[in-house]
Amino acid sequence: MVLGIDLSPIQPEHVPVNCSFRVDNVEADWVLEEKYDFIHLRAMILAIKNWPRLIEQAFQHLKPGGYIELQDFCLPTRCDNAEAVVGSKVIMWNTYLMEVGDRMGMNTQAPLSWHQYLRDAGFVDIHSKWTNWPIGPWAKHKKNKELGRLAYLDFYDAMESTVPALQRVLGFTTEESQVLMAEARKEFRDQKVHLYQQCCFCYARRPEEPELSDPEPNDPEPSDPVA
Helix, strand or coil, X not given: CEEEEECCCCCCCCCCCCEEEEECCCCCCCCCXXXXXXXXXXXXXXXXXXXXXXXXXXXXXXXXXXXXXXXEEEEEEECXXXXXXXXXXXXXXXXXXXXXXXXXXXXXXXXXXXXXXXXXXXXXEEEEEEEEEECCCXXXXXXXXXXXXXXXXXXXXXXXXXXXXXXHHHCCCHHHHHHHXXXXXXXXXXXXXXXXXXXXXXXXXXXXXXXXXXXXXXXXXXXXXXX
């Protein structure tokens, strides 16, 4: 059986018979008697305020030998051309977004600490892989271009959803936020600034029996820029 959890009631009506959904807050106390073979969390850095507690709860609700998998991007959005970054409206929007997260108590660089949080909770066989996702089809090679196209659509569509936070948390006026969004979206479309996003894919196992720790932590640094 597969259980999906979301804070908003956006679940589809037609799902496979072995799949169900629940409107719930994953940071609240989990249902005591529920145990899982596999727990997956993705795109949560702008939603989670207490990563250590979330990971500890996941550990307690995994069956021995079960796995947790975490996937997320890590702000800020990057560009390796220092001159191109000067005046970039996307970078400006990204900086504001990080400030929003900080003021709301969310760590927009949480993936950098996942390995330690997992070890502290008792997980073993911890593996992290960092990749760079180009934002737009500017990168070389077919795979990077397709990945960039999808990342572009995701970022472009998501920008509008950040406007209420800019207004509520940072005090932007409606006009100020609309101008910033329009300029940032134009920059996305022009593709003159080659932006990319660092993303982390991490998984770990709850041991069958209590173990001391990983003998050799596998915690690589974010990878080199996209070619």
